Amino acid sequence: MREAAQSAGVTVFGAVVGDSFQEPEYRRGFAAMVKERTEGVIVGDQAEFLGHGPFIVELVAESRLPAIYPHRLFAVAGDLMAYVPDQDDRIRRVAGYIDRILKGANPGDLPFQQPTTFELIINLTTAKALGLTIPPSLLQRADQVIE
Numbered sequence: 001m002r003e004a005a006q007s008a009g010v011t012v013f014g015a016v017v018g019d020s021f022q023e024p025e026y027r028r029g030f031a032a033m034v035k036e037r038t039e040g041v042i043v044g045d046q047a048e049f050l051g052h053g054p055f056i057v058e059l060v061a062e063s064r065l066p067a068i069y070p071h072r073l074f075a076v077a078g079d080l081m082a083y084v085p086d087q088d089d090r091i092r093r094v095a096g097y098i099d100r101i102l103k104g105a106n107p108g109d110l111p112f113q114q115p116t117t118f119e120l121i122i123n124l125t126t127a128k129a130l131g132l133t134i135p136p137s138l139l140q141r142a143d144q145v146i147e
Contacts, residue, residue, distance in 0.1 A: 034063050040066045083118055084121070121144045
């Protein structure tokens with residue numbers, strides 16, 4: 001992500017919050033982002049972030065920072081946007097693996113597969129509340145626009 005940001009002329013500020021959830025660390029991280037005038041937040045797909053999603057959503061809202069999440073439920077719940085692997089595609093791939101295993105394939109011999117199709121969900125209500133204008137070109141690319 002840092003390399004892609006650098007090539008696009010964007011500065012990445014990493015708020016380090018440690019290996020285990022500690023509410024004070026998260027609050028300090030968000031306070032630092034506000035102090036540094038961070039223009040947006042990318043929430044990772046680690047289980048820790050999903051497990052503490054409501055708290056992270058609360059911090060994002062308090063900080064009035066636009067955020068993108070790796071899970072659809074965040075954008076549907078009122079956050080700015082999500083960029084997620086296509087769930088139907090993932091289910092088809094899993095079903096294919098189950099079929100192969102039931103027919104005798106060794107799970108250890110099956111290749112690891114990464115998602116190949118993604119969905120972009122944009123919440124325009126949240127964008128308006130943050131005073132953001134989403135470019136029409138991005139709205140056209142979105143798979144779902146929540147108004």
